[in-house]
Amino acid sequence: MEISVVSLFPEMFAAVRDYGVTGRAVQNGLLSIQCCNPRDFTTDRHQTVDDRPYGGGPGMVMKTEPLQQAIAVAKASVAPGATVIYLSPQGRQLTQAGLAELAAKPSLVLLAGRYEGVDERLIDSEIDEEWSIGDYVLSGGELAAMVMIDGLSRLLPGVLGHHLSAEQDSFAEGLLDCPHYTRPEHFRGMAVPGVLLSGNHEAIRRWRLKQSLGRTWLRRRDLLEQVELSDEQNKLLAEFIRELDD
Numbered sequence: 243m244e245i246s247v248v249s250l251f252p253e254m255f256a257a258v259r260d261y262g263v264t265g266r267a268v269q270n271g272l273l274s275i276q277c278c279n280p281r282d283f284t285t286d287r288h289q290t291v292d293d294r295p296y297g298g299g300p301g302m303v304m305k306t307e308p309l310q311q312a313i314a315v316a317k318a319s320v321a322p323g324a325t326v327i328y329l330s331p332q333g334r335q336l337t338q339a340g341l342a343e344l345a346a347k348p349s350l351v352l353l354a355g356r357y358e359g360v361d362e363r364l365i366d367s368e369i370d371e372e373w374s375i376g377d378y379v380l381s382g383g384e385l386a387a388m389v390m391i392d393g394l395s396r397l398l399p400g401v402l403g404h405h406l407s408a409e410q411d412s413f414a415e416g417l418l419d420c421p422h423y424t425r426p427e428h429f430r431g432m433a434v435p436g437v438l439l440s441g442n443h444e445a446i447r448r449w450r451l452k453q454s455l456g457r458t459w460l461r462r463r464d465l466l467e468q469v470e471l472s473d474e475q476n477k478l479l480a481e482f483i484r485e486l487d488d
């Protein structure tokens with residue numbers, strides 16, 4: 243997947259380009275992240291990247307000329323037909339399903355806004371999709387863009403080894419993740435659930451699924467209402483709920 247980001251702070255993207263799962267995806271050529279800085283397209287001595295809002299009021303708006311040139315270069319630096327995305331609280335709420343849609347695209351241009359935002363006419367003429375990572379306002383779109391990059395990278399073929407995909411499975415099934423344990427076997431007076439030491443992989447699979455179902459039922463009933471449960475899942479959830487009263 244090719245991603246080109248338009249941002250006034252391109253150095254921030256080292257956080258996804260140079261570390262962890264996403265950093266390895268870049269090294270393995272499964273993901274490319276390029277940055278385009280509107281400041282590089284200014285022509286005045288002060289390299290002005292913001293401009294005053296028509297209608298007055300507090301704050302500034304991103305200056306249109308440098309921004310539109312940066313978007314043009316960003317589009318030209320990835321495979322043609324890139325989807326141009328703007329991150330803002332006004333966008334479509336990002337979910338795991340939304341990430342799956344985005345991961346299927348050949349290339350993306352992500353516009354990370356600053357100040358009070360971008361001229362609406364630039365949004366109307368350049369932006370294909372507006373996305374939000376949640377109902378809150380950040381100082382810029384960069385962190386939202388990195389959340390999107392991280393989440394969709396995990397869905398690219400070859401990025402996650404089999405050992406990490408387990409977590410993927412639970413949320414991909416619309417459930418919360420099960421509890422995890424590692425050494426020592428006894429920690430602060432608490433033991434590891436016996437089934438996990440049994441070596442019985444089928445019993446372990448069922449226990450983990452039961453825990454995911456139970457947790458989702460307890461903490462995110464709204465998610466559970468969106469999931470079509472199998473007979474096995476319904477049985478395990480009923481068992482979990484019965485055992486709550488024990």
Ligand SMILES: NC[C@H]1CCC[C@@H](CNc2ccc(C(N)=O)cn2)C1
Pocket residue numbers: 329330331354355356357358359360373374375376377378379380381382383386
């Ligand atoms: N009107 C404020 C707005 C103007 C345009 C630039 C954004 C940058 N900040 C963001 C971006 C995205 C999100 C999110 N939830 O995805 C939150 N915050 C702020």
